[in-house]
Amino acid sequence: LNILWMGVRLLRESMGGLMDEALPAAELERLQACLHAAMAGAIQIHALKTRRAGRLVFAEFHLVVPGEMPVREAHAICDRLEATLQQALPTAVVTIHVEPETQAE
């Protein structure tokens, strides 16, 4: 019977990887904390989404900055946050969507 349960659990875990499962809540909180510690210059980080896909973790979030900030400057913040996230989670593939303050979605 134990073997049956082990089989079910293994199957569930591997299906999770196929079915766009997010990371566990504790892991998400750890990543949020890393991002918040490194977001100087930006106003807000929101809509953090993660999904496991085999060995990789795809992560994306929205970064809110002042509307008049030049794209060059916003992108420098993106690069820093991307590096931070990849340090916290080496298998992360990061996509950041930048939003002006007045239109955060």
Place this chain on the structure above:
Amino acid sequence: LNILWMGVRLLRESMGGLMDEALPAAELERLQACLHAAMAGAIQIHALKTRRAGRLVFAEFHLVVPGEMPVREAHAICDRLEATLQQALPTAVVTIHVEPETQAE
């Protein structure tokens, strides 16, 4: 034997939905054309990636704009491109990463 092949094909198709399969090349080209027609103000669109997940299609790409463009203005272009893509493909969930001209990745 035919039934067997049909079964294999059905399985392959449904697995494709689970395994981050991109859209067919012809469909990708159609979306590229729509995006290029609506990208006024931007310099380049690249790294278009799509994946089916059940009924939805997740699409993301990089949008290159002049580095000194304000984020507000770049985001207005994003909104327009997002609407264009959703018109061409109503089930699309779109994520755009904006890059300054000098650092297109």
